Amino acid sequence: EKTALASLIHEPSLTKDGRKIEIAANIGSPLDADAAIAVGAEGIGLFRTEFLYMNRSSLPDEEEQFEAYRTAVERMSPKPVVIRTLDIGGDKSLPYLPMDPEMNPFLGHRAIRLCLERPDLFRPQIRAILRAGEYGNVHMMFPMVATMTELRQAKEMVDEEKAKLRTEGTPFSDHIPVGIMVEIPSTALIADQLAKEADFFSIGTNDLIQYTLACDRMNEKISHLYQPFHPAVLRLIQMTADAAHRENKWVGVCGEMAGDVQAIPLLVGLGIDELSMSASSVLKARHLVQGMDYVELRELARNALQLDTQEEVLRLLERSRRNRN
Numbered sequence: 001e002k003t004a005l006a007s008l009i010h011e012p013s014l015t016k017d018g019r020k021i022e023i024a025a026n027i028g029s030p031l032d033a034d035a036a037i038a039v040g041a042e043g044i045g046l047f048r049t050e051f052l053y054m055n056r057s058s059l060p061d062e063e064e065q066f067e068a069y070r071t072a073v074e075r076m077s078p079k080p081v082v083i084r085t086l087d088i089g090g091d092k093s094l095p096y097l098p099m100d101p102e103m104n105p106f107l108g109h110r111a112i113r114l115c116l117e118r119p120d121l122f123r124p125q126i127r128a129i130l131r132a133g134e135y136g137n138v139h140m141m142f143p144m145v146a147t148m149t150e151l152r153q154a155k156e157m158v159d160e161e162k163a164k165l166r167t168e169g170t171p172f173s174d175h176i177p178v179g180i181m182v183e184i185p186s187t188a189l190i191a192d193q194l195a196k197e198a199d200f201f202s203i204g205t206n207d208l209i210q211y212t213l214a215c216d217r218m219n220e221k222i223s224h225l226y227q228p229f230h231p232a233v234l235r236l237i238q239m240t241a242d243a244a245h246r247e248n249k250w251v252g253v254c255g256e257m258a259g260d261v262q263a264i265p266l267l268v269g270l271g272i273d274e275l276s277m278s279a280s281s282v283l284k285a286r287h288l289v290q291g292m293d294y295v296e297l298r299e300l301a302r303n304a305l306q307l308d309t310q311e312e313v314l315r316l317l318e319r320s321r322r323n324r325n
């Protein structure tokens with residue numbers, strides 16, 4: 001099976017009836033790009049940049065960030081690299097960035113909320129990403145966007161930094177798509193509006209599930225409620241995908257669900273264009289996609305959306321898997 005999968009490294013990820021699914025990898029450091037290339041990932045769908053900020057005593061400056069992004073981008077070029085801006089807060093804190101204690105850190109001052117208030121932190125990262133755009137196919141993505149205003153404010157900062165770079169004569173790419181993660185129910189619910197101003201969506205199912213079911217993703221006591229296949233989660237994914245496509249934008253999934261063989265047929269059937277996962281799952285996912293018919297998966301997704309519970313959805317997926325084999 002291993003050698004059979006290895007033969008897929010250089011193949012495109014097409015369903016039997018010809019629908020193209022981008023199978024990309026998630027990385028946490030520039031060096032991880034090598035593992036993504038080794039398995040033939042079609043891009044980096046999520047570059048978590050927190051690593052650059054952690055395990056150190058001061059903020060990384062623009063130059064250091066630029067070098068890290070450039071390394072990843074050059075290695076992957078011409079394939080796309082989606083660089084996510086800092087997603088700190090929640091469970092992740094930095095020693096040199098003191099934060100007030102919060103009653104509910106996952107509902108608190110984190111990610112884009114923090115970045116918008118800390119231009120000293122956010123602007124150097126934006127500049128580093130814009131500059132790395134000169135070396136390949138870069139996308140910029142904001143985490144934990146909950147409102148249109150946040151997207152607009154972040155994009156305004158991007159425009160301001162572009163203007164500064166231009167004035168300074170510093171090379172950068174002016175054509176970097178700017179998208180958002182969909183990981184809060186409010187975001188999925190206004191995806192039709194956000195799709196007019198975001199260049200793409202990537203659904204962060206890890207957080208989307210946690211916020212939809214009000215279920216802490218780390219709390220073992222309530223793990224039975226952490227339901228990736230809950231009909232509410234599926235509806236939010238569907239709304240997001242449909243909203244993106246109506247504006248001719250692409251939509252990916254970069255949470256754990258994207259690499260789950262049970263979830264992949266359903267996600268493809270819901271219209272997801274890109275799946276970003278750990279490099280170790282890429283070939284299995286490609287093999288799976290190549291064995292499926294998109295038309296049948298559309299029907300599967302339609303049927304799943306009619307069901308009442310996660311258990312019913314899982315039974316449907318299991319029946320459909322047996323029919324394919």
Ligand code: PEP
Pocket residue numbers: 046048087183203204205206207208254255256
């Ligand atoms: C997610 O929430 O699904 C996601 C990909 O982001 P993270 O796991 O880094 O919160």
Ligand code: MG
Pocket residue numbers: 183204206207
């Ligand atoms: Mg998240």
